[in-house]
Amino acid sequence: MHIHQIMTPEPATVTPERTLQAAAEIMKTSDIGMLPVGEDDRLVGTLTDRDIVVRGLEMGLGPDSTVREAMTTNVLYCFDDEEVSAVTQSLGAEQVRRLPVVNREKRLVGLVSLGDVALQEESRATGQTLRDIVEENGPSG
Numbered sequence: 001m002h003i004h005q006i007m008t009p010e011p012a013t014v015t016p017e018r019t020l021q022a023a024a025e026i027m028k029t030s031d032i033g034m035l036p037v038g039e040d041d042r043l044v045g046t047l048t049d050r051d052i053v054v055r056g057l058e059m060g061l062g063p064d065s066t067v068r069e070a071m072t073t074n075v076l077y078c079f080d081d082e083e084v085s086a087v088t089q090s091l092g093a094e095q096v097r098r099l100p101v102v103n104r105e106k107r108l109v110g111l112v113s114l115g116d117v118a119l120q121e122e123s124r125a126t127g128q129t130l131r132d133i134v135e136e137n138g139p140s141g
Contacts, residue, residue, distance in 0.1 A: 003087055004080040006117065007101045007110035013038045014067050016045065020052050021063035036100045036108055037071050043100055043108045045071035077102050080109050088117050 014023045014035045037045035047067050056070040077100045078087045101110035
């Protein structure tokens with residue numbers, strides 16, 4: 001099974017020049033904790049609720065600061081044609097719960113979460129990935 005079969009297509013996104021307040025509003029409205037950051041049809045970063053609170057507040061950023069100021073630029077991602085099992089291993093190894101999904105031209109096409117994998121993948125690898133992430137991050141992760 002390939003990632004494109006289980007990913008969420010066309011995820012909510014934000015541009016680097018939007019404000020942190022606007023990004024937080026998108027997260028609240030969409031009930032999500034991470035936004036891919038896109039610029040000129042390319043994935044340039046990610047912004048999590050944790051980036052806003054922990055990094056943003058630590059840096060003294062306010063609600064009118066830009067996404068660019070708080071986003072993570074070292075973006076982990078997977079390709080839409082990758083096997084679910086390979087991405088599952090990557091999620092566990094990198095200790096992340098969600099990844100942007102790009103096509104081979106590196107254009108954002110979706111988002112895949114550990115939950116998506118767990119719902120579709122019937123293997124011991126999913127259980128091991130869950131254990132790897134929980135053990136590293138603790139119960140409230």
